[in-house]
Amino acid sequence: MIALPIIGVSAADVTLRSSELSPAEEVSRKIGAADALLTSSGIGGPIYQRPDGGGYTAVSDHAFQQSPEPGADHARSAVPAGSEALKVSTGHTKIRSRYGLLQTELREVDTASPLVKGMIVMDRGRAPEEAGEVVATNAFLEASGLFVGSQFTPRGSATWYRIVGAYELPSDLHKIEITAPPGTLLTPLDKELRAAGVPGVVADDAYLVKTGPGGFTWNMVKEANTKGVLVRSRAVALDPPARSDVPLYALMDSTGERDFASLPASETAILATVVGLAMLEICLLAGPAFAVGARRSRRQLGLVGANGGDRRHIRAIVLSGGLVIGAAAAVVGTAAGILLTLALQPLLEERIGVRFGSFDLRPLELLGIALLAVLTGLLAAVVPAITASRETVLSSLTGRRGIRRANRVLPFAGLAAVALGAAIALYGATADAGATVVAGGSALAELGVVALTPVLVGLFGRAGRWLPLSPRLALRDAVRNRGRTAPAVAAVLAAVAGTVALATYQQSSEAQQRAEYVAQLPAGSGKVELHESGHQKSMGAVRQAVSRELPVSVRADVAHVQVGKPGCERVTGPGDCGRAQIVRPKDQRCPLWEDGAPEFTAAEVRRLRRDWRCTVSQHSSMYELVVADEKLLTALAVTDPGTVAALKSGKAVSLDPRDVKDGKATVRLITSEAERTFAGPGEPPGEDKVFAVHQAPKGTNGYGISVVLPPSAAQAAGLTAQPFASYFTLEGPPTERQRQQLAAEIDRIGVEAPVAIESGFEPEDTTAMLALTVFAALVTIGAAGIATGLAQTDAEADLKTLAAVGAPPRVRRTLSGFQCGVVALMGVALGTASGILPAVALRLAQRREIADMAKASGIGEEVPFVPIVLPWDTFAALLVLVPLGAALLAAAVTRSASGIARRAAG
Known part of the structure; x- marks a missing residue:
């Protein structure tokens, strides 16, 4: 019983330690056995870089605007004289x-x-x-x-x-x-x-450099930065410079900007919380286990007292048993945890796509976990030892338990602990106190719930009046034997609380990442665009290839408005054809981007950024004005009936309300000659075409397309349309083989037409989260199973009584199953409610950190979107599967026939 959580804790420790790369291992994977890797930054002027080479910025705006000289090998020029250099080219x-x-x-x-x-x-x-x-x-x-x-x-x-x-x-x-x-x-x-x-x-060229004694020092890195070269140095990675010696950090400090890489690891915080709850589960589970064992050994302990043994001998016997069991659990649990890590390591590595470092066994940490098991076994035997030593020899030999009164102080202490723990956890989330305070407050609140468990078990007993006979008897038995039921319920509670905390935190983080993800098309849609001029005639073959190789359900062929004579793109490129531009009304343009706009204060800039006119689209398209039919709206997931009907009837449709005024939109045809000769502010002159348009509902996403002209409207206005793309929806996700076959078909056509398919947000797995998920599931299932075994063992006398009065095996199995199922259900229900607190507190702490960073960086003062999402699917699985599994397990292991208990000698 003690070994199971020790297996999980030791396995999690070895897994996380092995997955953490040492600075030497990490730099070796990047630069091999070289002293440094030199790469051109792409900036023609000097730069400032992070010591690990993971980020850089230009020294000044002027340097940022400079481009490297064509043909110049800046990285090679930064190689120190006399050093060995190996060229690495990538493409x-x-x-x-x-x-x-x-x-x-x-x-x-x-x-x-x-x-x-x-x-x-x-x-x-x-x-x-x-x-x-x-x-x-x-x-x-x-x-x-x-x-x-x-x-x-x-x-x-x-x-x-x-x-x-x-x-x-x-x-x-x-x-x-x-x-x-x-x-x-x-x-x-x-x-x-x-x-x-x-x-x-x-090719992009970089150089692996071997310098000699001392390696590539930080001063050498800063010298290479003056040439616009980014350096990843082994010597700097193993011995980083002081923060005051890093120009990039000095620049960030002067502007009030914080380092985004300095955020505390969220995985560490949730790890501390889950492991802490697991340790609590060990203590809660071991105590009733020893209590049950002591009661089963009451006759032997009574014989010790009858033969002259005093209370010290009885306490020593029970405590020695706890010490031996704790030591055995330490050895077995630690060894099994290491073996479990070896078995799961390849699966975890393949899942996250990263190999672990060296198999890292920390002797002191594993010894601490082992000592914790020994200490837990010893402490768990203290209360049963004291209880056994206080019993009289007569009660021990006869098996009578006597009458025990409930502790009236414990519930009030539990309420105080819950309130204080919740306050501490929320304080750690809102103040700059760190994840340790959050974990400590959550653990204190968890202990308070444990102290309240006997009272809560009694409240559960009131639901028995609405239950059938067998579950009602099981529930009443659990309520009447709270000394046995409450610790078992608390053990399941602690294990489930860790699982719920992890699931809540993980789904909340995933919801945040999903909200921050910018889809370029609706999920399940795609597009193919022709990126070469003068090959519009090949677009038909490209479209047929897409329909043939992919599971296309709807395909919308899209064209753009060509300005200029036919064939103008074959002269020197599409620039000779001019362009068609949507003219936005002046009062609907963003003041921040207007020519000659006045200087705005910081407050005005923040206010204007929230203005509907200054919304920045995160989607891109080759053309904002396109010619297409209503199939394009299907591909863009525009389902408004009025919008679809308008385009189908031959009326233009606007997907951006800023381009429409009084139901009309203006398109300006700007020739290439006007573009070259115009030098004033604003837009070049051209021929304006005004279209009556239907405005799509507010919030419609055009994915970079602002106005859609039906072919009939474009033809009536005398516009020339040239095919350039096709949007499509798929019946299902394409396979890798289908993607490759389509790429080969387009290559045989002889054009450059990339295909983009939106597969939606895909969450990333991390080693910490995967390890914690496996660990939490292991502890939860194990705690439920062990609590089931304890309940069944302690209820063995009741089962023998049923056999003595002639109850059939079905009744005995049903009662045993419901007894264990009731314990598991109560523990899961309380654990589900308890596990939400640490996850919510950690998310609030993360929200505060991100908000402080955004404010210090000048990004804005708005509260960042850090949602708290409750994992209802996990709740449902825990509330149904764990009690059901416990009940079925107990019913399955209950023997059909049981010997009648022998009456003890009086």
Whole structure:
């Protein structure tokens, strides 16, 4: 009984410690055995960077606006003189797979170099040795249908390459990547060569550097930053500089900005809370277990007293049993926890896509967990030892329990503990007190609920009048034997509270991430856009390929308004065709973006940002004005009947109310010549077309499209429409094979037309959350099962009485099942209510931290969206499955026949 929670705690400890990479392990996965990795930041001027190389900013706005000189290798220029440098080139292209075309990351590096050791881990096969040989990640082989020994060609190339080995990236197991020797796949091309159609992939170059004694110091990093080069240094990672020596932090402090990476880890807070509740569950579960064991040994203890033993001997016997059981539980639980971690580690790694570091066993932490088990066994035996020593020899030998009065002080102490604990937890959430205060307050409130358990059990007993015979008898038995029932209920309560706290916190965090996620299209919809000029005639073939390869239910063909003579895009590009622009009424334009706008105060800027005219769309489209029929509204999930009917009848539809005034929208046709010659403020002049439009309901999402013209309205206005895209809805999510086949079909057509499919928000799994979920589920199920066993063991006398009076096995099984089910149900109900407090407190603490950070960073003073979502599905599963499972388990293990109890000698 003690070993089960110890298994969970030790397994969680080893799992979390093993998943935490040491600075040396983390930097080795990034830069191998080199001293530093130098990468161009893409900024032509000097930069400030974080010590770990995870972020940077330009020194000034002027430096930020500067672009690197074309052809200049800034990263190479920052390599110290006399250092060994290994070039690492990266890029991406599409590879011809078994099914079609697969978007793939490419990397060129000499894998035989000692500097690469640690960056990639070979799984099978060998490293490239000859020209045309490459190695690929396991994720690439799985997605492409290829294998070690297969050959492939990149898109646009006639050269064949052979895969001679498979490897994995320890920090990104799901990355689709190919690694090749230098000069194999990547070709740095300038604009002229790319325009001429020369095959090749543009490469981004970085350098692994080996300097010598001392490594790449922080002063060397700052020197490289002056050239716009970002550095990830081993020496800096192992011995970070003081905050005062980091220019980026000094800049942030001067502007009042806080470091977003400095937020306390939420997983640590929820870990402390769940583990604390698990420790409480150990104490609560072990106590009644020893009490039951002591009662079953009353006759033996009575014989000790009858043969001259005094109370000290009886206490010593019971305490020695607790010490031995605690020591055995420590050894078994710790060993089983380590084995459980080894068994679950591959599953957790594959789920999150990251390999753990070295198998990290912390002897002191495991010893502390083991000592906790020993101490728990000893403390759990204290009360039963005292109780057993106080019983008379006669009562021990006859088995009479006597009459016990309820403690009248305990309920008031429980109420005080609940109120004080809740106040402390909420104070820790609203004040800058940290997660430790939240966990401590939650634990105190939990102890208060435990103290109230006998009273709450009595309140549950009042529901028995509405129950059938067997559950009513089981409930009354539980109420009359509160000394047995209350600790078992409290044990299930503590375990369930940890599960509920974890589930509430996890679903609340997921709801926040879901709200922050910006979908580019409705879930289950997609679009294909033609990104090449002069190939509009190929759009029909692209559309047919989409309908053929994907499970398309509705396809909406979309065109844009062309300004200029037919074929103008073939001259030098679409810029010679001019553009069609929606003219927004002046009084509906955002004052912040108007030319010649006055200087606004900070308060005015915050107020205007909330103005409906200044709403910033997070969606993008190649054209805000498109020509399409009502099928486009279906693809955009616009279901308003009036809007659909208007477009179907030939009337233009506006999806953005800022573009419409008095039921009309203006479209200006601006020629390329007017665009080039106009130099004044505002928009270039052009020919205006006014359309009567139907305004879609407020809140309609056009996903970057503002006005939809039906083909008849565009033709009546004399506008020329050119096809450029298709939006579509799918009957189901496409498979990876279908995606690759479609990419291959579009490639055979000979155009660049990327396909985007919105799959919706997909929550990310973390090691901490997965480990805690497994741990909480293990403790909850174990606590319910153990409480079931305790209740059945203590009720064995009642079952024998039923057998003595001739009750059939069905009655005995039913009563036993309901007895255990009632205990589990009461514990789950109280634990569900108790587990909400720590999760809510932690979410409130996180809301306060984010709000303080946003205010200090100048983002705004609005309260951030940090929702608190109750996991009703988890509640339902706990309230139904745990009691039902406990009842069925008890009924299954209850023997059909039981020997009649022998009458004890008087």
